[in-house]
Amino acid sequence: MISRISGVLIEKAPPQVVIDCHGVGYECEVPMSTFYNLPALGEKVVLLTQFIVREDAQLLYGFGTDRERQTFRQLLKVNGIGAKSALSILSGLSVDDLAQAVxxxxxxxxTRVPGIxxxxxxxxxxxxxxxxxxxGLTAPAGQPKSASGDVLNALLALGxxxxxxxxxxxxxxxxxxxADGIRLALKSLSKS
Structure with a gap:
């Protein structure tokens, strides 16, 4: 398994990048969150990777952080989600946004992510x-789980x-x- 790749960034064409490692160019597909944080062409880059072998292809996916890679791996375990869909989700949402949505x-x-x-x-x-x-988003035992969700829905309804x-x-x-959550949230939003 290829766990990490280090070399010189020689091509950038979203969502693919090519990294030259001692004369061999490795093509990696990366989520847009990683793509936006890549250095300029010709500079050194290090990506954590996930190597996937299919019947018709061998694919390398690259990530800027271990958290992104771990999330990608979790997404692959979901029934009906393949590598392309997982990459699309990570391109459309940050890991934090995905965790909050969950x-x-x-x-x-x-559903705003294309293909979902x-x-x-x-x-x-x-x-x-x-x-x-x-x-702060997971409800403690004995508390209704929907309090944070209800506050969020109220804020969205307010525009x-x-x-x-x-x-x-x-x-x-x-x-x-x-009720207190809505009041506190509105107070913090008015300060922004």
Whole structure:
């Protein structure tokens, strides 16, 4: 298995890059989050990789962080999600946004990713439910799980975009009730 690749970046054509390692050019597909953080052509680059062998191809996927690679591996375990879909999800959402969507069981964020429909999004949320944890978004035992989700839905209904609303919800205490959560979230959003 190829776990890591280090060399000189010689080609960039989203989502593919080519890395020259001592005269051999390795083609890697990378999510856009990694692509945007790549150095200029001709500079040294290090990527963590996932090597996938199929009947008709041998594919190398590259990631800037171990967290991205681990998320990619978790996505591959979901029934019906292949490498292309997993790469598309990581290109459309950051790992934190994906974790928040899973914690809040929000299909809306996932369905915005090209190629992910409502049923696939629901399957992703169901199968990844215990795989991600986001501080402040998972409800403690005995608390209703929907408090954070209800606060998020209220903020979205008030016209805030998903990124702003999720950032505000993430700052809430874990034991907050819906009414107090909405008030605290609105207060933090008004300061922004």
């Amino acid at each position: 914690a809040l069981q929000e299909t809306a964020l996932l 429909g409502k049923k696939t999004a629901e399957r992703l949320l169901l199968e990844l439910k215990d795989k991600f944890s986001v501080d 805030y975009n998903e990124r702003e609303a999720m950032a505000a919800v993430k700052q809430l205490p874990a034991d907050v009730v819906v």
